[in-house]
Amino acid sequence: MDIAPATARAELTFRDATESDVPALVDLVESAYRGDASRAGWTTEADILQGQRTDADGVREVLSTPSGKILIAQREGEPVACCQLEHRGEAAYFGMFAVRPSLQGAGLGKVIIAEAERTAREDWGASEMHMTVISVRQELIAWYERRGYRRTGEMTPFPYGDERFGVPQRADLAFELLVKPL
Template identity: 55%
Template sequence: MSDLTFRNATAADVPALVEFVTSAYRGETSRVGWTTEADLLDGNRIVPEVLLADIDRPRSRIVLAERDGVLLGCAHVAEEDGAGYFGMFAVRPELQGSGLGRTILGEAERTAAVDWRLPLMRMTVIDLRIELIDWYVRRGYRRTGQTKPFPATDPRFGLPLRDDLRFAVLEKELP
């Protein structure tokens, strides 16, 4: 991914990030890519107050991947319970499948392993998203067997279109 740069999001990035992340996950624009949640959820994917809290808290980084100042992808990496946590991963739908996502995931893993010296990375993925879970498995993640409930009553994270949503917990040991 030549000419790709990474930087940490700031409060000034929040409005653009809300729009970017939502367009990658929800609605018709998300259907251009292969990671859409448009058939599972409607509404918000992220809201400004959650982003601002993630930007402000210690050992938390919202990674922005840009080329020539244009936002191409992002992810949130943070320390939680002695491990790295990876979430809010979004790539422009038309660039999904280009290797950009793998590069962003690598930067998040580098942050957790090298900068913060954490032993593993953990994430939660809606368990119905088998194709996405398989993508993570090909990158060294494994299902832990644990699940977590989806926050179905919290509109900050979306409005479920079905009542069987839950998260699978995935982990990967970091070098």
């Protein structure tokens, strides 16, 4: 079933995450990126990374950052998507973006990223949104490019050996910075 973005927006409510949301956020992020459950959606990293995408401590770290927050999208009181936002001077950082795999491809991602951009622009006065994406994720990068993000060619090495970020299944992983003017 295809949900138009306007319909998807009407069904969603947005709020900032709190400590009580940590278990649900870990489950949501893990389900969207790792393991067999993530294969129900199209954003899975299961073929390039094994292990965890995040854990409770990682989510709490984001929540405790004074200049950041996690935005939750809910439908009927249940978290269906989330993203990390961090105010970094003139820019905002966008990360930990997850949509429940069974709902991916229905237009929710467009709605959530638009709300994140609106929040960064209106609440923080940010003029740009920054994000990093694993450079071999061509389909995902193309999705962001269709939303106005541009590849910068600026790469950061993947933290090989630090299993907090997963267990790489290939040797060519790096993060590329994508930027969008707000």
